[in-house]
Amino acid sequence: MPREAATALPAAGSARRPRGTPLIVAIAWRNLWRNRRRTWLTSGGVAFAVFLIVVARSATVGTFDVMIDNAARLLVGHVQLQHPRYADDPSLRHTLQDATTISRAIAAQPGVAAVAQRAQAFALVAVGEKSFAAQMMGVDPDAERRLSTLPAAVREGRYLEGPHDVVIGSALARNLGAGLGDEVVVLGTARDGGVAAMAGVVVGIVETGINDVDRTVMQMPLATFQEAFGFGDEAHMIVVRLDRIGEVDALMAALPEPGLRWVTWQELMPDIEQMIDLKMAGQFIMFGLVALLVTFSVFNTFAMTVFERVREFGMLMAIGMRPHRILAMLELEALWLALFGVMIGAALSVALVLTLAQVGIPLGADVGAAFKTLNLPDRIFPVLSWPALFGAAALMLIAVPLAGFIPALRTLRLTPVTALRTQL
Amino acid sequence: MKTEGTVVECRGLSRTYNDEGVPVKALDAVDFSVTRGDFVSLAGPSGSGKSTLLNLIGGLDHPTSGSVFVDGVELNDLSTTQLSDLRLNKIGFVFQSYNLIPVLSARENVEFIMQLQGVGTSERRQRSLDILTSLGIGDLGERRPGELSGGQQQRVAVARAIVTRPALLLADEPSANLDSKTTSELLDLLRLINREHGVTIVTATHDALVMSYAARQVHLKDGRIESDERTAAAAA
């Protein structure tokens, strides 16, 4: 019972006090274990909050990383170099000169995984009697194989090799009634305003699962495109994929490229970035709610602790402890409690995240199939989120002592006589 | 309204406690009985077994061996719930302190036990007011225990214990938290209800003042009855 333990405390504390540790810190820790069940429950709440934040954030960060990477790898890369006006007005005139030289310079930078030049234009594609509009892409097949997942998404046939090879999206092929080996004729407007015309043979049909791509894309070798549309050694964009998405800023800083414009994945895929923001906003609201509920429980724990120990506090004051020292002792108890809960929550969540990082979280057949079309993987591999871990720990280490402070303030109003006379 | 007969009958009653591995005989083969209408005090030093005997009679504790009959019913045969009902209907308790429900007023404390018995509202109210008035605290009915003095609280406890007209009133150290003046008043009260209402009273105490009011003084020592005698108080 509290009273007996309290009288035993000072003796036990002074006998086995570690050197240099103020006694009050040890007293606070031992006080915590006078009501084991309550301490476990309260720190369990703290641990739950930490656990939830770390696991949820790690799972989403894992999802987002893969989502961004998948989307980036399909076509757009992590960052592109463009003519400054190309983003607003993707016309044939807004090109990069000496694209090959610039590409080589970029490829020489550290952290760059792949570099590819592209030129793009809309044109009319005809197969036999049928014709349809498509986005022509002049590409460097070898560079695309390194940079993009599109070459791997060839469902029928193969990817580009010879100068007259073309690959087309599956929906476009369906609309055109085109099959492998069919001759396609492209009719468009060249850079000088004249007619751009070329003929090619369908060697591959691509199915990415992304409707926009499958419906409109047609790729051909860059040289063929340049010839047909009246280009020299120029391209619309130089697409860069990095080893790590975080290296975008470093690359842009290393190669300022005056007169040109770096466009990052956030600008290239604003929908993905906003979806991430939206999801994060939702998560932070949930985290806030859980933290608030845990804080309520801490408040109650300390209200109960203070209530039960009023006589003990009276005794401590009677033997000469000042009220603010008692308050400090209670705050130390709160800090210990928070630290204990944070440790448990951190240990459990890190263990779970590291395990799941190996195994992956399957999403279930239906959702998995549907998520594929969103560039979402059908299995989530969480990535341990250090900011979430430290953020959650800091949040709890601040919130718990704050919540304990209000009930603990009651000790300042106690006088030894009234406290000792209090009946429980 | 005195009726002859035996209210309490204990046969070969033993109770052994296990004190950290060491068996302690609190009660050792005690035979003991109480006739209806008697006022008995169980006395003896701490650990003599008086409280144990009182608890066994009240069905709060189970004997290691032997048996207890209250009003002819053997307690060993009763389930937990039946024991609850026996206490509710046949036994009134007065403890040394803290024995009222803090959130209920004095009158409600008295009514509470009748409510458990299922007595109707108006009868409940009438009986609780009557009993509080007859014990001299009729005007304190709406106060909560925290607003009453120790002596007043004990009077309410006695009122609650006898309002259901139990066969037996058990009082464990009723004077422990009272000064001698208040104790005398409480004992006068107990004697009154013993004589006027014919309530059988058994009290465990080491207070000589309490003993002096009892008609029969039983002394226990080391779990056995040492002496059992009628006193002059019976006549007083």
Next chain:
Amino acid sequence: MTMPMKLLVQLGWRNLWRQRRRNIMLLAAIFVAVAAVVLTNALIRGVQYDMRDSAVRNLTGNMKLYAPGYRDDPSILQGFELAEGWQPAVAPADLLGWTQRVSVPAVIMSERETRGVTLVGVSPQDERTQSFLGTVAIDGEGLRDADDGRILLGSELLAQLSTQVGRRVVVITQGADGLNREAGFKVVGSYDAEGTGLEKAFAFTGRAALQKLLDTQAVTEVSIRLNDGANETAVDAAVSHDVGALELLDWRALEPLAAAMYEYSNVAILVLFLIVMIALSFGLVNTLITAVMERVREFGMLRAIGMRPGQIVVQVLVESTLIMLLGLGGGIAAGIGLTVLFADGIDLSNFAQGVEMVGLGSRLTPRLMWDDVVLVVELSIFLGLIGSGYPAWRAVRVKVLDALRRGT
């Protein structure tokens, strides 16, 4: 067993006020948790129905009829003709409306640019109940009727084509004989579908006018919209029984992503509720246990004067149920209040493209569902009883003697 409930409730109520501060905090925690759950449930439902509605309204309908080959080869060659006077086999109470469309791939060329789109021949009157076309904001004019031979483009497509309302565009598409038709269309207006992908993908003209251009009487699809609350599965079965060789697909099959997100929302509501309740339970159980433990003597005394063990259990349960009900009542009232407060919707335009990606409009409107509120009430009371189970068990396990000896 006799259970003097009135007495136990009265006792429980007064006991709540013995530890006013602590119970007010507990009440506040339940209140916040319940209010937040009610509001977020309504928001999740809002998202869920918004997603379904936009999936259904994006030319999908609750269900659609196609010729069997159309989905592989979306051309007029895969068209069909309905019998004279055909009506979908849907009870009038369930049917919001239906329409026939001609939907074919086409190339659109302005003076400067070329794009591929799906050209849809519609009856503008029918589309009012069918699709976003009935409500979408239009710059210029909308189509007049099925004979209107002008074209309505999405604003984004209009910009990509570098043309304007009132100018002409050339459309190339395949006719019923398999040969290409090339025709000039006047741009009657541009529609603004909040920057969605629809704007780039779909151009609209009058159905009869398009049929004339393609030399056909056939249509390529029939779209059916149902009223809210219609039993989709039952209607599905009835309609498919009636359409012969045609293929009937509901919105779940046509928009598998939206359907998956729709189902996911049902799970999300439960997961969120559980998370919040777990967070709440730590404080709840803690407080209830303490409320029992500090009254051990009192429970012992109650047992001694004849209260039965069952009555003790009920008394503890009554106390915790009372506090749960109080918090629950207040929390639900506040949650409903918040839902009403946000009834006009929460502006999500900062995330416009992101929400479009998951099929949402740019305003998030909560949708309060009575079933969800009932579920919250039921589960909360259930969890409250579980949470008080341990304290109640502790209370009844109190040994009368030990309890009475305490503090003596």
